[in-house]
Amino acid sequence: MDVSILIVNYNTQRLTLDCLQSVFASRTQYRFEVIVIDNHSVDGSIEAIREQYPQVTVIANRENTGFAKANNQGIEAAQGRYILLLNSDTLVQPDTLETMIGLMDRRPELGAAGCKVILPDGSLDKACKRGFPTPSASFYYAFGFSKRFPHDPKYNQYQLGHLDPDDEYPVDVLVGAFMLVRREAIDQVGGLDEIFFMYGEDIDWCYRIKEAGWGIYYYPRTYIVHVKGGSARRRPLKIIYEFHRAMWVFHRKHYFKKYSMITNTAVYLGITLKFLMALVQNKLTPPSRPDGRSEESRTEVKA
Structure with missing residues (x-):
């Protein structure tokens, strides 16, 4: 085989x-x-x-x-x-x-x-x-530097947007x-x-x-x-939690011993802040209808 x-x-x-x-x-x-x-x-x-x-x-x-x-x-x-x-x-x-x-x-x-x-x-x-999500790569990605400088390798370490x-x-x-x-x-x-x-x-x-x-x-x-998901919709809390928990686990497993306590603390605080922001954003997202389409997208289709 x-x-x-x-x-x-x-x-x-x-x-x-x-x-x-x-x-x-x-x-x-x-x-x-x-x-x-x-x-x-x-x-x-x-x-x-x-x-x-x-x-x-x-x-x-x-x-x-x-x-x-x-x-x-x-x-x-x-x-x-x-x-x-x-x-x-x-x-x-x-x-x-x-x-x-x-x-x-x-x-x-x-x-x-x-x-x-x-x-x-x-x-x-x-x-x-992608590149590995090192603290610097994650920082430049999370705070929009990669979008602001799309052709600069320094700021595109994670999604490698500078590469064709x-x-x-x-x-x-x-x-x-x-x-x-x-x-x-x-x-x-x-x-x-x-x-x-x-x-x-x-x-x-x-x-x-x-x-x-x-x-x-x-x-x-x-x-x-x-295919992924279609229109924007509210996600279950477990999905949001697992997404951010994975960041914490990966850093703890592979990078914790390689970086200083200051860097590690900054990483964990950043993950926590991102998690809280995701919860707020998700709360403000219109809930899905039974057919999987959000009320917001339903309005857009009608319009």
Whole structure:
């Protein structure tokens, strides 16, 4: 088996089915298997996947285990020499698997690679090529310096906005929505760290892979579409909490001992302030209607 494609599903039946359709429309010489790990969905996802794609291996959890743990379950069951983390809300192109596996076969020094990721409106999903969130990189990003000086590498250490998204080059971090990882690299560094529930695990994995001496590469010779959420809507408190907790965990795990107490304190205060601001902003966001569209966006559509 060349590649094992892991898709974590949590109440995203329609998106997951669309994702599977794009995967099985791939034109490739490589053999692949698809493993869907369902985190206790209640929207009929498991039944629909098994009916429409009986060739897919489905792991049905009895609780929402989170993104990292679910993918680790998939890795344990996988037979491929490569592991592909693929979000349920993505659409691969017919040449994506062929192009990316071919790259990894030609470049044995690479531990992981990612392709270009675009949003439905055609813009770049900037998370697909990133630097590590060091204190300085996070500061310049959080306080808007990267937007103010888009061509200056000093202020674009995190999202690498100064680099052409149509060029290929080594990076620090890929996005968990599409990350092709070599089996040997996983055997060396281990799977995703399950202390991360649904954010930060991709950054942490890339950090450990790179520390082990493997290369990480951005390769925009093919792309996927990342559907993501549509209109702005109020998010559950747990989502906001986990997003900011991941920042705290990553810094504590990898940077705490490398920086002074003053820097560490500033980082934690910054994360706390950002968390509080996110809570306020979320509170002011119109709640979602049953169809998932916010009242604000509903008004815009009517207008």
